Amino acid sequence: MLDKEKMTDEIWTKLNYVVDPEIGVPIVELNLVEKLDISDDGRVYTEVRMTTPVCPAMFAYQIAEDVKRSIMEVEGVKEVQVKIKDHYMADIINQNINSPQGSAAQTGAVGNQQPPF
DSSP states (O other), X not given: OOOHHHHHHHHHHXXXXXXXXXXXXXXXXXXXXXXXXXXXXXXXXXXXXXXXXXXOHHHHHHHHHHHHHHHHTSTTOOEEEEEXXXXXXXXXXXXXXXOTTOOHHHHOOOSOOXXXX
Protein backbone atom coordinates (compact mmCIF):
# COMPACT_ATOMS: atom_id res chain seq x y z
CA MET A 1 0.00 0.00 0.00
CA LEU A 2 1.31 3.41 -0.98
CA ASP A 3 1.85 6.11 1.61
CA LYS A 4 -0.07 8.77 -0.32
CA GLU A 5 0.52 11.43 2.32
CA LYS A 6 4.29 10.95 2.10
CA MET A 7 4.14 10.88 -1.71
CA THR A 8 2.10 14.08 -1.75
CA ASP A 9 4.65 15.84 0.46
CA GLU A 10 7.51 14.62 -1.74
CA ILE A 11 5.72 15.72 -4.92
CA TRP A 12 5.12 19.22 -3.52
CA THR A 13 8.79 19.39 -2.52
CA LYS A 14 9.83 18.48 -6.07
CA LEU A 15 7.36 20.95 -7.59
CA ASN A 16 8.90 23.75 -5.52
CA TYR A 17 11.87 23.49 -7.90
CA VAL A 18 9.83 23.84 -11.09
CA VAL A 19 10.30 27.44 -12.19
CA ASP A 20 8.33 29.48 -14.70
CA PRO A 21 11.12 30.09 -17.24
CA GLU A 22 9.76 33.46 -18.31
CA ILE A 23 9.68 35.08 -14.87
CA GLY A 24 12.01 32.87 -12.82
CA VAL A 25 9.56 32.14 -10.00
CA PRO A 26 8.58 28.64 -8.79
CA ILE A 27 5.15 27.54 -10.00
CA VAL A 28 4.20 26.55 -6.44
CA GLU A 29 4.94 30.06 -5.21
CA LEU A 30 2.74 31.39 -8.02
CA ASN A 31 -0.08 29.01 -6.99
CA LEU A 32 -0.23 27.55 -10.51
CA VAL A 33 -0.73 23.92 -9.41
CA GLU A 34 -4.50 23.63 -9.09
CA LYS A 35 -4.94 19.91 -8.60
CA LEU A 36 -2.85 16.96 -7.48
CA ASP A 37 -4.38 13.49 -7.19
CA ILE A 38 -2.62 10.20 -6.47
CA SER A 39 -4.33 6.88 -7.15
CA ASP A 40 -3.83 3.79 -5.00
CA ASP A 41 -1.65 2.27 -7.73
CA GLY A 42 0.79 5.19 -8.03
CA ARG A 43 -0.72 7.13 -10.92
CA VAL A 44 -0.60 10.91 -10.49
CA TYR A 45 -2.87 13.46 -12.14
CA THR A 46 -2.11 17.17 -11.88
CA GLU A 47 -3.55 20.34 -13.33
CA VAL A 48 -1.34 23.37 -13.81
CA ARG A 49 -2.53 26.70 -15.11
CA MET A 50 -0.35 29.21 -16.85
CA THR A 51 0.25 32.76 -15.64
CA THR A 52 -1.25 34.07 -18.87
CA PRO A 53 -3.10 32.37 -21.74
CA VAL A 54 -0.60 33.74 -24.23
CA CYS A 55 2.70 32.96 -22.55
CA PRO A 56 5.17 31.58 -25.10
CA ALA A 57 4.17 28.03 -26.00
CA MET A 58 7.74 26.84 -25.52
CA PHE A 59 7.60 27.97 -21.88
CA ALA A 60 4.23 26.29 -21.27
CA TYR A 61 5.61 23.06 -22.76
CA GLN A 62 8.75 23.34 -20.62
CA ILE A 63 6.68 23.78 -17.46
CA ALA A 64 4.59 20.71 -18.33
CA GLU A 65 7.73 18.69 -19.03
CA ASP A 66 9.40 19.82 -15.79
CA VAL A 67 6.28 19.02 -13.76
CA LYS A 68 6.07 15.53 -15.23
CA ARG A 69 9.79 14.81 -14.79
CA SER A 70 9.78 16.09 -11.21
CA ILE A 71 6.80 13.98 -10.19
CA MET A 72 8.23 10.87 -11.90
CA GLU A 73 11.30 11.18 -9.63
CA VAL A 74 9.19 10.45 -6.54
CA GLU A 75 9.40 6.87 -5.32
CA GLY A 76 6.19 4.94 -5.92
CA VAL A 77 4.99 7.05 -8.84
CA LYS A 78 4.19 4.81 -11.81
CA GLU A 79 2.64 7.26 -14.24
CA VAL A 80 2.01 11.01 -14.45
CA GLN A 81 -0.64 12.85 -16.39
CA VAL A 82 -0.24 16.61 -16.61
CA LYS A 83 -3.03 18.90 -17.74
CA ILE A 84 -2.03 22.44 -18.71
CA LYS A 85 -4.91 24.89 -18.32
CA ASP A 86 -5.59 28.44 -19.40
CA HIS A 87 -3.22 28.46 -22.36
CA TYR A 88 -3.97 28.95 -26.04
CA MET A 89 -2.07 25.77 -26.99
CA ALA A 90 -3.11 23.67 -24.00
CA ASP A 91 -4.74 20.94 -26.11
CA ILE A 92 -1.62 20.33 -28.22
CA ILE A 93 0.73 20.49 -25.23
CA ASN A 94 -1.43 18.13 -23.17
CA GLN A 95 -1.73 15.65 -26.03
CA ASN A 96 2.03 15.58 -26.56
CA ILE A 97 3.08 15.49 -22.90
CA ASN A 98 0.66 12.66 -22.15
CA SER A 99 1.12 10.67 -25.36
CA PRO A 100 1.78 6.91 -25.19
CA GLN A 101 5.26 7.28 -26.73
CA GLY A 102 6.02 9.52 -23.79
CA SER A 103 7.73 12.79 -23.18
CA ALA A 104 11.39 13.17 -22.35
CA ALA A 105 10.39 12.75 -18.69
CA GLN A 106 9.21 9.21 -19.39
CA THR A 107 11.73 8.13 -21.99
CA GLY A 108 14.80 9.51 -20.29
CA ALA A 109 15.70 11.78 -23.20
CA VAL A 110 17.52 14.85 -22.01
CA GLY A 111 17.97 18.10 -23.85
CA ASN A 112 16.74 16.92 -27.24
CA GLN A 113 12.98 16.78 -26.77
CA GLN A 114 11.33 19.30 -29.07
CA PRO A 115 7.85 20.74 -28.54
CA PRO A 116 5.31 19.84 -31.24
CA PHE A 117 5.10 23.40 -32.58
